[in-house]
Amino acid sequence: MLRFWGHKLLQYGLVLLITLVINFSLPRLMPGSPLELLAGEDVGRLTTEERQEVMSRHALDQPVHQQFIIYLGQLGQGDLGYSYRQNRPVSTIIWERLPWTLLLTGSALVLSSIIGVIFGTLAAWRRGRFSDVGSMSLFIFLDSMPSFWLGMILVALFGARLRWFPVFGARTPFADYTGWAAVADVLHHLALPLLTLTLVTIAGLFLIIRYSTLETLGEQYITVARAKGLPERLIIFRHVLRNAMLPGITVFMLSLGYVVSGTTVIETVFAWPGLGRLMFEAVIQRDYPVLQATFMVVTVCVIIANFVADLLYPLADPRVRTEGRQ
């Protein structure tokens, strides 16, 4: 057992190291330079010496492997560096953005999962009927819709025309709400991006649950349960769903890891102050420290989610437990 976990940890450590190398080298392999961010708008006026001075202040004049060693050293001390663009510690920026992303993508994941499971099960149960075909068409239609387009339509309709919802941001600027008013303000801002993100992500879990439910419904023990005369509701919830959920759990755990990366597109359309947009801006502007740190946070979260999935899966599926013992 100990050997098993030691092996796992080694595996995750290796994955982390490889991603660190990739996260570090990818931004530097992209064409373009952060010099404009570092030197200011009138970068064309710099003399060669001034240019070198700026680059050396940020250790960008050193060979890449040297820079990587400096980076690892800083990382070892928990220092994620300074953003070139904002001139603030990257860790501060990430801490500011993280809650917003978790709020949006986290609640969207929960909502879309609940809806996906309920409708997936119902659709399989009513296979071939109108409710099955109807919900499947609806969710696939939503899934295939570009999220920015759906978001823009919702903003135009519910934000700009009906004015039910705010059109940008996560809070009303300068309103200085406190207590419940602040919570209400955030929820009010959250509604449209959450709706968009939920609608476009339902299909994934819906389809998986629907297919695995269909498969389970064909099992012999379901026939036995039916033959015993168990009520249909009991069959569905006690016998079918519990087994059909397994692939759903895997997908859910994997998505959980990606929650932190946010959804750049939706965050952009709604000017939501999350991590996805931060990452996107950092790519556009070649803000290396922010790129490295956000990629790393995402990587670590995916690894942790995988790890937790490894831990939880045996609880949901006893068959894995026994295989583990052998």
Added chain:
Amino acid sequence: MTKRLFYLCLVLLLIFASACSPTEDPPAAEPADEVEDEPGNGVEAVSLRMAIPRDEGSLNPYTYVTGYPGHNLLLLIYDTVFQLDENNVPQPWLVTDHEVDSEGINWNFTLHDGITWHDGAPLTAGDIKFSFDYYGEHSHSRWTNAVSAIEEIVIEDELNFSILLSEPVPAFLTNPLSDVPIIPEHIWQDVSDPDSFTDHTGSGPYQITEYVPDQTYRLHANADYFLGKPAVEEIGMVIIEDQTATFTALRVGDIDIASRSMQPELVGDFAGEGETDIITGPGFTSSLLQINNEREPFNDPLVRKAISRAIDIDDLVDTVMLGYGTAGSPGYIHPDLPHYNPDVEHIYDPNEAVTLLEEAGFIDTYGDHEFELLTRSNDPLRVRTAEMIAVNLNAVGINVSVQALDSATLDDLVWPEFDTSQGRDYDLSIWGWSAPIMIDPERLGGLFHSDLEDRGTLNIGAYTNNNVDTLTEEISVTVDPGRQQDIFNQLQVILADTVPFVTLYYPDGIYAYRPDTYDNWTYQNGQGVLNKLSFVNMP
């Protein structure tokens, strides 16, 4: 039963949006109340909300980020010795009097009496000297170069000082005096690393009272401003990166003005609708077809001239800019500027282009070659411009394909490391320069001089012409206005004839705003409404 359950869930899903809203009506952004004009009190609006596209740091001279709107916002917080008026003529601002000797070397100034910093300390001649000395010692891409010709500043007393130049600077009153902000000595005297210094105590009409990084700035009117209290009590600036989100926010009234100029196709939605309106005027930013003068066959002036003849710039202004722009002058200078030469004109003549290409032997060698025309993918107007130019060029036998790239990649190909002496790797590219590079005559040397190490720092096409070298060198030290104009005229004629790049158009500034909140904007010619004069009157 289950069917009903299904539909119930569906309905629940659809009304989910309203379920998320708080029960009581959310307090919308409070409308700015108009206050009545009281005598002696210039306040016309209580609060104004403005959208800016990105964070500008702590908004001091070393931490602001962009040329526009960063520099404009900076100058609401800090003052300059002179100030450009609506027509970009420098007028005394912090000073009342000035004198200059006939060579343009020795300048004497007298400061306004009673100017104070936001913290109450008096602004004196010592601060002026300190500021220029500080910029000379602590490198900054915009200020350091601008003050390089200052030999010495002599303080005579609290209010009087003189500036001695090492050589005449033709537009000294424009740059540095109307461009470089004055910083308080008592705050900056011990600062050795200005890039990480975040104080923003200035002397300008506004002071920053709150800054939430990446989200908002709150600016408060400086009640003790030496030219009287500014017209708007409070300016709230909100950072909205996305263009569509910006203008939707303006439409619903969450903001009152956007710093960014609007796309021409949106004008119809905002102009004269009642709640919103637009202010337009000429813009001194430029859109160019940049040509790599170093690469064959574009090193042949005949080929470049043929390219210029092949492009229908009036069509670009009408089709891409929907008329909101001025057609480019082949001498680069905007027609609204005093040093424009009206004798040079863009000639659209595809037949002549074909003749010129034949003369240059282009078709034999390059008839089948496909050239790349690069453009920034995040700017739809430029992409459209590139596509129309490709059609124009294909029509005369130059095969061109459009490549849309992200801006950092484009910069890396056209202007690697932002250093023209590092070479370049492109055929053609859509490019543009900001307004300061149009207004400041000294920048012409940067654009066209062939010495890429020292002078031609903006010459990204590596254009070479000996006459242009001589003329731009001469203009950087010429103070006689007559001789200046003479050089400008000659320069524009040579540029029109040798085509370092094709000046396509100068996009108009189009600013959408809500007149009910504040309607007293001053359009500074070529530079837009975001300037001191929109809030404070000229002395």
